[in-house]
Amino acid sequence: MGEPEGAPPRPPAVGVSLCDSAPLLWRLEDLRSVRARALVGTLLGSLPRTPRQNLRLGRPLLLLPEEERVLSEEHAAGALPARDQQGGDVELKVRQHQEEQQRSYEEQRVLALEDKKSALLRVRTASPTGESRIRTRDERLHAAQQNFGFPPSAMAVQLSTARAGLAHCSESRALLQADWPIRDQNPRSANRYQVFRDLRRRGFYLTSAGKFGGDFLVYPGDPLRFHAHFIAVCVSADESVCVLDILAVARLGSNVKKTVLLCSAGPDADVLYTSVQWSGMS
């Protein structure tokens, strides 16, 4: 799919749903369009094909609080309808679901029969052939077709990741009201957000940097293609900082070959960046 050609001035809103007050994205198109806005987020879910590993994860995508706020300030996010307010007749849906299951069962039955037949043929061709053998083979095939049973419990079912309904028809995405509220508003996060927005404006990709003891990891491009160059640490411009903290982050930054940026939000939406370098003089 991707972004439609000749898109309307405002692309369709990204559907966000709250789970335990964390903003999650579920639909594939939303993930794509968010990435196109240079927002990274974090994948949380197990990959359906390879669920028992932690290296590659799948949907849902968890947004940083700053990413969520960017989306809502750009009027690009809307709430996904909750399960109970999705509307529609439950009985009708149950009937639709059962019909779908029945259809899927028929399809799978045909495929399973084909499978069995080809398996029988393979066994035949592997052994030496003869006139009488061919006849028995035909008989066997016939018998297999007659007696073939495909129990409903053997049917494969699909577990949908995102809630069905809206995800199927792309035009319904436009129906989402792009009215996601700005939820998080304390002074510390305001400072962080100002830094986030400024760095993003300069074309950087940002992710959370808890494992490096900073606020953001700053990538020059998509994190899948680049290493992070900077560790951004947000400090207030008018508060004194403990020198040991500065030394600790500077030391850490030089150990992981990244530059530590001390970022302090200025008065009018600008940000002051300072980097600390350990200069060995010998």
Next chain:
Amino acid sequence: MGFSSEGKQRLLPEEALYLMECGNLQVFYQDLPFSIQDGYESFLSPSTVSLQQYQVFAHLKRLGYVVHRFDPSLVPSSYTRQLNLPLSRDRAGRQLKRKRSASPPSQSTGDRMQEDKRHLAAPAGSSGTARRTWWDTDDHMERTKRQPDSAPPHWRFSSIHFPDLGSTETPLLTSPDPSLLPGPFPVGGCDIAPWRQKINLRKVKMSAKDQERDEDKHRHQRDINKDREVQQCRNWAEYRELLVRRGRRPTRRHECLWNREVTPLHDPRHPIPTAELLEKIRVTQSTHLLEGVSSIKGSDEWRICFNVYQPDLVAGFKKSNPGKPYTRMCVCSFDGPVPDLRAIKLLTFQSGDVPVVIAVVDQGDISFYTFKDFQLPVDVYP
């Protein structure tokens, strides 16, 4: 995973959601299948399992660990642990306890037997412990047979015959000398044959290692009874006097130092090992993590979420008998505070001898931290 109650197999919300994500479970609500999104939104809430707790749960499950919810009531209390009582609620725990406690008692009875044997077989000179009072009457009895009039009792143990109750020759103890008894008590002889049947007379077999250790112990122990002056003491009062005399002896040259209220911590003429000396002049005592926990009031701010067991292959995990967890897990995030010493003490105390790991969730990344009690190593060369 799962548990059964009221005859039904049930799943906890986090387990159901994890199985859904693995594609092993389909959940129906109002005859319609749940999507994984529905699962996240319906199963996870601050009152049941938070998203962060589920992230940690799923992370550990994907790594192959067996993760159970932590139930504080199932952890044996410190009292139970101290007494090694069986857990009443958890059958599995009891089995484990029984298994574990099976070997030490047998060993300790072995030790005791050994001890008894030593007492039985020991030559009469070596008594000097609390047991002596028990044997005194016999000593008396035997001794007075030969020297009935020795006004101040100065026992020469080497000459006193000690009845060997283990040998078959003396099935009957003769009655004691009436002059030794505190009053006119008629005391007859004592037939020890029935008693001998009850005691275990088998020789204790010590392994080479035990024997070595035993000898080692004896070598390092200075036998106080070999001391000439101590041997001359006739009773405890004299012995105590001797001790006082010995303790007072060095007050000759630096007497002035000991005359005042403040005295030196140690008298240099008493040689003691360096380690003991350091211990003696230590000003602050080092404390350990569990000290004073019982007086701390509990709080709900920090609680253990999960018991984590090693996967089946490594530890042979059995659900009916889970045994001791590998670790216990707390969940928090970088936005919250760092646990203070009080919280760490409480968590460690609650968990007993199982380590507590704190899982810190930062968006998708989960890092694991532990706070450990650390004792500074002491290197003392005597």
